[in-house]
Amino acid sequence: MALKDLQEWLYGCTHCGTCKDVLNIFSPACPAGEKYQLESYFPSGKMLIARGVANGVLNLDDDDTRERIYACTGCLSCEQQCGVYHHQHIFETVQALRSEAVTQGNLNPAYMVMVESLKKDDNVFGKAKAERGDWAKDLKIKDAAKEKTDVVYHAGCMLSFDPELWEIPRSAIKLLEAAGIDAGIMGAEESCCGGRAYEIGYDGEFTKYAEHFIETFNSLGAGKVITSCSDGYSTFKKLYPKMNIEMKFDTLHTAEYLDVLIKDKKLKFTKKVPLKVTYHDPCHLGRHLGESGIYDSPRNVLKSIPGIELVEMERNRENAWCCGAGAGVSQANPDFALWTANERLKEAQSTGATALVTSCPWCVRNFRDAVKKYGENIEIYDIAEIACKAL
Amino acid sequence: MIEAVKSRLIDQLDKIVGSQFVSTNPADLYIYSYDLTFAESHSPDIVVLPQSVEEVQAILKLANQEKIPVIPYIAGGNVGGLTIPLNGGISLDLKRMNNIIEVSEADMYALVEPGVTFGQMKAFLNKNHPTLKYTYAFSPPSTGVIANAIVQGLDNLSFRYGAASHWVTGLEVALATGELVRIGSCAASKTWQAIAPFPELDGLFLGWQGATGVITKMAVSLWPNPPYNTALTYMPMDLEGANEILQSIIRTRIPDDLIGTSFTLNKAGVAAYEHRKMDLYPAVKREGEEPEFVITAELTGNNEKELNAKAEAIGEAVDAKCQSYKFTGPETMPSTTAAFPMQALGVLSSGGGLMWVGTYGPMSRWLETVKKGCELQDKYDITRTCYTRIMNEGHFVGLRWMLPYDKGDPALVERIKDLCAEQLELVLETGYIPYKTPVWAVRKLEEKVSPDWLKLHRRIKAALDPNNIMNPGRWGMPRE
Numbered sequence: 001m002a003l004k005d006l007q008e009w010l011y012g013c014t015h016c017g018t019c020k021d022v023l024n025i026f027s028p029a030c031p032a033g034e035k036y037q038l039e040s041y042f043p044s045g046k047m048l049i050a051r052g053v054a055n056g057v058l059n060l061d062d063d064d065t066r067e068r069i070y071a072c073t074g075c076l077s078c079e080q081q082c083g084v085y086h087h088q089h090i091f092e093t094v095q096a097l098r099s100e101a102v103t104q105g106n107l108n109p110a111y112m113v114m115v116e117s118l119k120k121d122d123n124v125f126g127k128a129k130a131e132r133g134d135w136a137k138d139l140k141i142k143d144a145a146k147e148k149t150d151v152v153y154h155a156g157c158m159l160s161f162d163p164e165l166w167e168i169p170r171s172a173i174k175l176l177e178a179a180g181i182d183a184g185i186m187g188a189e190e191s192c193c194g195g196r197a198y199e200i201g202y203d204g205e206f207t208k209y210a211e212h213f214i215e216t217f218n219s220l221g222a223g224k225v226i227t228s229c230s231d232g233y234s235t236f237k238k239l240y241p242k243m244n245i246e247m248k249f250d251t252l253h254t255a256e257y258l259d260v261l262i263k264d265k266k267l268k269f270t271k272k273v274p275l276k277v278t279y280h281d282p283c284h285l286g287r288h289l290g291e292s293g294i295y296d297s298p299r300n301v302l303k304s305i306p307g308i309e310l311v312e313m314e315r316n317r318e319n320a321w322c323c324g325a326g327a328g329v330s331q332a333n334p335d336f337a338l339w340t341a342n343e344r345l346k347e348a349q350s351t352g353a354t355a356l357v358t359s360c361p362w363c364v365r366n367f368r369d370a371v372k373k374y375g376e377n378i379e380i381y382d383i384a385e386i387a388c389k390a391l
Numbered sequence: 392m393i394e395a396v397k398s399r400l401i402d403q404l405d406k407i408v409g410s411q412f413v414s415t416n417p418a419d420l421y422i423y424s425y426d427l428t429f430a431e432s433h434s435p436d437i438v439v440l441p442q443s444v445e446e447v448q449a450i451l452k453l454a455n456q457e458k459i460p461v462i463p464y465i466a467g468g469n470v471g472g473l474t475i476p477l478n479g480g481i482s483l484d485l486k487r488m489n490n491i492i493e494v495s496e497a498d499m500y501a502l503v504e505p506g507v508t509f510g511q512m513k514a515f516l517n518k519n520h521p522t523l524k525y526t527y528a529f530s531p532p533s534t535g536v537i538a539n540a541i542v543q544g545l546d547n548l549s550f551r552y553g554a555a556s557h558w559v560t561g562l563e564v565a566l567a568t569g570e571l572v573r574i575g576s577c578a579a580s581k582t583w584q585a586i587a588p589f590p591e592l593d594g595l596f597l598g599w600q601g602a603t604g605v606i607t608k609m610a611v612s613l614w615p616n617p618p619y620n621t622a623l624t625y626m627p628m629d630l631e632g633a634n635e636i637l638q639s640i641i642r643t644r645i646p647d648d649l650i651g652t653s654f655t656l657n658k659a660g661v662a663a664y665e666h667r668k669m670d671l672y673p674a675v676k677r678e679g680e681e682p683e684f685v686i687t688a689e690l691t692g693n694n695e696k697e698l699n700a701k702a703e704a705i706g707e708a709v710d711a712k713c714q715s716y717k718f719t720g721p722e723t724m725p726s727t728t729a730a731f732p733m734q735a736l737g738v739l740s741s742g743g744g745l746m747w748v749g750t751y752g753p754m755s756r757w758l759e760t761v762k763k764g765c766e767l768q769d770k771y772d773i774t775r776t777c778y779t780r781i782m783n784e785g786h787f788v789g790l791r792w793m794l795p796y797d798k799g800d801p802a803l804v805e806r807i808k809d810l811c812a813e814q815l816e817l818v819l820e821t822g823y824i825p826y827k828t829p830v831w832a833v834r835k836l837e838e839k840v841s842p843d844w845l846k847l848h849r850r851i852k853a854a855l856d857p858n859n860i861m862n863p864g865r866w867g868m869p870r871e
């Protein structure tokens with residue numbers, strides 16, 4: 001989306017600041033504003049920057065101005081809190097500013113590395129494409145690129161290339177097996193969903209990936225794509241339909257699918273997992289999906305595990321505080337990403353939980369890194385890891 | 392500002408608050424250069440965000456030495472252009488100083504820092520002191536408690552207690568010179584229960600829009616939070632009826648809050664709460680049997696019996712006095728006490744602009760002023776949007792016409808400006824004084840006051856702020 005297409009919304013924001021806090025709870029809502037405190041970092045600041053750029057008062061060749069635009073995790077909490085009509089277009093405006101910067105050639109070095117890696121190796125981490133399926137090397141799992149399966153499990157970039165997170169997709173596969181599902185993976189043939197490229201303003205790269213992805217999966221003939229990556233999931237659900245290409249497959253998040261399998265009595269948990277946990281709603285599995293936000297499924301899964309006590313944080317579901325990793329922040333501004341994560345960990349600890357469970361590898365990675373940096377005493381699990389413990 | 396001075400200042404400010412809290416970035420300067428109103432924008436040179444009283448003092452000392460303007464800022468939501476740096480200088484954003492330092496249950500006050508917002512205060516009291524409450528403005532929850540008292544706000548206990556400056560029970564102020572003073576009982580003791588019996592020096596800072604010093608701490612009254620509440624509404628068909636209903640409710644001394652709005656504004660507000668979009672342009676007119684005005688009295692009680700008795704007494708008072716007027720009511724509604732306008736904001740301001748001629752004036756001339764003000768709205772083909780709040784049991788009244796507008800529509804902006812200019816003439820004529828007084832209205836008022844009033848104001852300003860660095864160009868000293 002270009003800035004000129006958002007003209008209708010550029011005068012919407014009154015700078016009332018309501019989006020600074022969660023409605024009625026009045027706890028902070030915007031990670032960027034909360035961390036940096038200057039008005040320019042809050043959602044209203046970003047809307048006003050857009051107005052300034054559109055009117056030629058501000059320029060995106062100023063590194064510090066661009067930094068404010070990139071200091072946004074795309075968590076959409078602002079859109080949740082704002083009551084004015086432009087509210088569904090705040091992050092779209094941030095993205096329009098980012099793509100305007102890219103179009104003008106004002107590139108952010110951290111993202112240039114990422115985009116180069118995408119072009120060369122179909123992933124955002126600068127890793128060799130051939131290593132993409134390594135997480136499943138020793139698993140007996142069908143190669144969906146070669147044989148038809150009912151379900152294709154899409155690991156996504158983060159889970160494919162971060163060995164410390166491999167337990168997550170491996171757990172997911174074990175759970176699918178335990179439920180008797182005919183599942184396969186694409187291994188080295190899997191590619192990035194393109195979501196990150198879109199969020200950081202590389203619209204062209206995104207289009208390329210989306211088209212490739214939809215065509216590939218249409219040709220596989222699998223009815224379902226299951227993913228543990230919330231980022232990828234919201235890309236499939238929210239962004240791909242905008243491509244106007246028929247999608248002949250349905251996408252489910254692991255948490256959603258596990259909930260279905262439990263309800264259908266295909267999956268049963270027998271072992272006790274004695275833990276007091278709190279659940280963190282990933283932005284991409286919640287607010288990014290609007291009315292279709294997946295809030296109940298992961299909680300249902302947790303409640304069906306013997307021994308688990310689930311306690312809620314004050315900011316939960318559509319009002320959840322972001323993990324800090326989104327929209328390219330963990331790559332370009334790790335300081336901000338980890339600070340944001342630690343704010344969440346403090347909130348999690350205050351519930352008395354000893355573990356935080358979530359449903360997105362970007363959240364898991366960022367939370368674990370924040371534990372390392374700040375030393376909060378809490379364990380971090382993905383929903384599949386916790387569920388697998390109960391098999 | 393001369394570049395050499397600026398870079399020297401920035402070095403020093405970096406040392407005081409840390410470089411991440413000092414900005415000269417064009418985006419920041421742009422954002423702090425204007426507000427929701429049509430006030431002319433002026434850019435600060437630097438934005439600074441201190442976190443402690445010592446940091447504020449050090450910044451003021453430095454600014455005073457260099458003769459650089461300092462403009463205190465919390466949320467910039469005053470709807471009067473009051474945080475726009477008329478002469479450039481430092482925008483002193485105090486939002487990081489956001490501690491609720493003390494809540495005294497026995498003495499019923501809260502001691503807060505300037506960054507404490509209405510939303511924060513409400514959440515804190517709900518959680519930690521549920522039997523006490525503060526009073527809330529209709530402003531967004533992100534706006535400041537201290538700022539609201541400084542601008543003498545009208546809040547939802549104002550019928551009982553008057554303007555927000557009236558319930559300040561103690562102050563700590565950093566003067567333009569960097570000195571620190573405490574005002575009220577806190578000057579001589581550990582508690583902050585009252586300004587009296589000292590000379591009321593709080594008046595040197597309240598109502599001054601930050602032109603005499605930076606308030607670094609304030610104690611404000613809290614009140615018991617009765618568990619039962621309700622709202623009674625009356626809808627008169629004309630403003631004469633509205634006046635009479637208001638007068639009769641005033642004499643009961645019963646409500647916590649007594650407000651009235653044009654029916655058309657109320658209708659738009661209801662639409663917004665229901666997430667329907669209702670455009671106020673072109674002007675929305677009353678249809679058929681729709682009333683002219685909506686009056687709401689908020690009531691509280693320690694039990695249901697008390698609440699019902701209050702409602703009954705109000706009903707009887709209105710019935711006795713208003714028989715010759717056509718109205719509907721009373722209707723009982725759930726109380727909206729402390730409902731911030733978040734969901735109504737769509738209507739209040741969906742084009743980024745909100746303006747009003749907001750005033751305090753005598754109840755005796757309310758009817759005449761409201762009538763003429765609404766007729767002026769008709770003249771400019773603008774929806775009637777009168778909003779009134781009875782203050783201090785009817786001893787004075789808050790009155791404004793809320794004008795949301797699209798900042799991107801230059802013709803509309805001009806129309807709003809012209810309307811406001813005419814409404815200002817009107818209110819000055821009927822004895823209504825503009826509150827949160829925008830600088831254009833200050834200059835108009837100065838034309839009306841006596842030369843000795845002006846001299847006194849300027850003497851006070853010069854005594855407290857010899858180098859005219861505190862929010863200059865407003866009260867006490869015109870722009871150079």
Ligand SMILES: Cc1cc2nc3c(=O)[nH]c(=O)nc-3n(C[C@H](O)[C@H](O)[C@H](O)COP(=O)(O)OP(=O)(O)OC[C@H]3O[C@@H](n4cnc5c(N)ncnc54)[C@H](O)[C@@H]3O)c2cc1C
Binds near residue numbers: 016543544545602606
């Ligand atoms: C939709 C809407 C509805 C509103 N409704 C109401 C209402 O019902 N009642 C009401 O009273 N107001 C209302 N307001 C006006 C205003 O928002 C409030 O009065 C609010 O409390 C101002 O807070 P702020 O944090 O925005 O102050 P700011 O605008 O940041 O500051 C206000 C003034 O105080 C000065 N100042 C701030 N802090 C200090 C300090 N520590 N020391 C010295 N000077 C300081 C500033 O320089 C400025 O002159 C409304 C505003 C909006 C947008």
Ligand code: SF4
Binds near residue numbers: 081
């Ligand atoms: S984005 Fe919405 S809630 Fe936030 S300041 Fe703007 S109008 Fe207010």
Ligand code: SF4
Binds near residue numbers: 075090
């Ligand atoms: S998307 Fe999240 S980080 Fe970005 S401006 Fe909105 S609330 Fe802040």
